[in-house]
Every structure is written in structure tokens, then in C-alpha cells.
Amino acid sequence: MSKIQIPLGPQHPALKEPENFMLVLDGEQIVDATVNLGYNHRGVEKAAENRNYIQDIYLIERICGICSHSHVSCYINAVEEIAKAEVPQRAKAIRTLVAELERVHSHLLWLGVAAFELGYDTLFMYTWRDREQVLDCLEMISGNRVHYGINTIGGVRRDITKEQAEEILKKIKFLHERTSYYVGVVTEEPTFLARTQNVGKLPKDVALELNAVGPTARASGVDIDVRRDEPYFIYDQLDFKVITHNTEDVFGRAVVRVLETIESYKMIEQILKNLPEGPISVKVPWKIGPGEAVFRYEAPRGEDIHYVKANGTEYPERVKVRAPTLANFQSIPYCLKNGYLADAIITIAAIDPCMSCTDRAVVYDYKTGKKEVFDWEGLRKYSIEFYKKKGVSFK
């Protein structure tokens, strides 16, 4: 039988975001795969050079809807290093708390997505229902479910009250119980095992050569974690384990993520029970530098790295972002090869890809060059008009 090439994406029902995989098939088996990216480029890095440091916090937070705190923290740490700002301990603790809550929400989201890709919708519904608890915690602290806006240069913008801390501890206790149940599901449920074991193999030496990061690398036995290797915030004061696994497959990546979530609960408890007293921010001048700094941060998906160059004005000279997904995409063709077409989607989902992070950046109206702000009603009206023109009837 001759080989055929099929495109998977950029628009495909099984993919959540625009990315393209060219798969070469021999029957059901994938013999070659290439990844094509860049369908989502928004020009964030250029935009960041044209905004001041404070405005950039909000721009960079919007690089990603899931690990928004990761990107801002990474950027802000680089800026504070150049400005030589001494961030108070309490601010660092609150940043760590939000970071771990974010990891919990991201990993629970991933578990749901992975279950959905396997056709295991019960687990998808369960995890997403429980994830609401951690989103409630984040909303209580920051006022927002996803873009928390908690960071500012020199500290954090909101303090945590005693009542909030107690409420979070209560919710975390519930989530800890639920996640313990998911550990059982992931490691024992026959459907889950059948679809994930020996799928998307990434041996340790290949993971090292392809510079995989985060849970993807740790599931291949690569013992790396920026939180331990290069501690930032208050991670050096926390007691936590770096979870690794040696099965080198999709199953391992699932196990690493659920066990990491449990570690996050332990960290959240430690932070809230020993929250240092004191101020939550220090003043930092608007004009920063000159100087340059690079910062590494363990986002839920792995190592996030930002480079900032300051020139002494209130605008940065250069901001560079490399999200973990771009690093992990290097290993996807290897994982797909020799696998089956039916496993392609879960293999791709197993690195927890996040395209908005990877492609980055600015949206404006191409057609007229006009910049228009829609409210909800306006947007709805526009979409109805749009479909009416296409011949769809609205009664």
C-alpha cells in the first residue's frame, strides 16, 4: 500500500487551537510527522516595546489565558532584577500561592482535556466541575478567574485576609480528596491505561537531546524543575517533591501531572499557614535600567523564559518570551512516529500544548483599519448580521 500524507489542522475538530501536523501514513501507522506553527502570531514582543513597564504587565498577562500568572511573574522578576527592587517576603509568598493555585487549575484542566480526547467524558466532567473550586479561590483573591492582575512591579496589588486564607484551605482540602480519587482513576482505570500506556514514547535520552521541559520531560525520567533547581519566590522555604516517572509515555505524563497537583496542595497549605507579615509592595521608579536580565520560571507546562533589556526609559528596549510549549513541540514528531493515527490526538494533547503562548501577540480590524470596541450586545448583533448575509435565517 502506498503512503499517504494527511494534514491535521490548523482547523480540526479535535484540536483546540490552530496548529498543523503533516502526518505521513502507511495504513493506520504514522511513519513521519512534521509540525507547522505560526497561525496565531499577534506580535506581542513588538507591542511590548511600545508600551511602558506597567502596561506591559497587562499585555504579557494576556499572552495566555491559562498560565497568565506564569508569564507576568517571569517578566516581572526580570524587570525587578534590573531595577534592583527588594520585593517584600509577604508579596513573594502571595505570588507563590497564586502560582500554585494556577498550577492546580491548569493540571485539572489538562486532565479533563486528556480524558475528553480519549472519549472518557465522565472524567472530563468531574475534573472540570472540581476545577471551579480553585477558580473560585483565585477569583476571591484577585477578583478574576483567569487574568488575576495580582502582580505589580515591586510586589502584589492585593493582600490576603485571614478569612480568605481559611476559605482557600477549606477548598484545598476538598480538592485534595478529589485529586486522590483521580490518582486512582489514572493509575487503575482499564480504559485510561489501555489508551495511554506505551503511547507516544519519548525515551530519556531523546527527551534530553530535544530539550523537553516540564511534565513532558519529567515523565521521561528527566529530573528537572526550575522551582528546585533555581529557586525563586519562596520555593526554597517550601517542602515539596519533584515528581518524575519512568514509563516515558502518555500514561507517565498523566501520572506526573496528578501527583504534582497533590504536591501543589501541600505547598499551598504551607504558604497559608506561614504567611509572613509585612508590606505587600515597594515603590519602583517608572524609568528602569539600563540593564538586561533573563529569568526562568516553572510554568504548569514547563520552563518559561523571558529576557528583558532596559534602556533607562519607561519603555523596555526588548522583551523576549519563550513559552514551554514551543520547547516541547520539538519532541512531538518523535512521539508520533510509529504510533497509530487514532493515538495522534492524545499524543499531541499529552504535552498540554498552548498555542496562544507559543505564537504570541496584537489584534485589530484588518478590513477598514478602524479600531472598534464591541460590547456584548454589539458583538452579538454583528454576528447575527454576518450570518444573515451568508443566508442563515434567524427567526
Place this chain on the structure above:
Amino acid sequence: MSDIIKEEELVKELKEKFGAVIENASITRKTRVWIDVNSDKALEVMRFLKTKGYYHLSTITGFDEGEKLGAIYHITDHKTLVNIKLRTSKTNPVLKSVLEVYPVATSYERELEDLFGIKIEGLPEGRNYPLPEGFPKGVHPLRKEVKLEELNKMLDEKCAKEE
């Protein structure tokens, strides 16, 4: 006792081995080493670092300094981050590909080509990344002479023409 012994030793070792190829070595804080390297010898320095355990190329940052373009290679062993700066002229910007040492560099090097217009010698042909197909040829948005308003205007006009 100084807490940057490992970093100082690395800089010393690099200077002894490569001499004048290494310039402006500095240690900005624990785990952060910055060196400027003559771009002709960069591959040798990287090959040496890889044998020392610096196997992880985190990313490559392009930059525009006005008269010169350049790139910073962020390389780490997960404990210490070595930032290698290479420079090239703006009139004929060329850098050698580091794919033979760091096979993951493909997308980072394509970013240099697309966003800064630095020609990467030895990088195989491929589609654009991260700029979309059909982006105006010869426009490299992260260069300093490209102003945001002009870029937006140009893209608007291009889209209007295609409509």
C-alpha cells in the same frame, strides 16, 4: 565565601581555552553568566559547553542595537544559565546555524530570520515562522527602524488590496 564560585570557574576555563574569542565576560548574579563571543568561533564554544553538561538551549533572543544585529543564546545545565551574545553587521547580517550542536534550534533560528532578517547559514529551507505566509517580504518587524504605526498601516493596505 563567594557564592558564585562555579560561575567564576566556568568563565576562567572559557577564557583559558578560547582566549580573545571570549569578550566582556560578566556574572550579573548567581547562576547568570554573560559572554560576548566572536561569531566565527561560536560553534566551538557551544560544543565545548555541551560537553560540560550545558545541553539545554532554552531559547535564542534576537536584538537590534542600531548598527549591529545580534542574538543571545541562552544555554543551561539547569543550574547555571550561560548567555552567549553574537553580533553581526546590519548591512549583511549572517550567523551560522547551531543545529549541529543544538538540534532544537530550528524554530528559534527561524524567528531570527523572520523577525530580524538575519540570514542563518546552514538552516534548511522551510515555511515561515512565526510570521504568517504572505507577510510582506523584506519586512522584519522587530528591527528598530520598523515603527508600529507604519507596520499596521502597511498590513491594513495589504489586506484591503486582497479583499
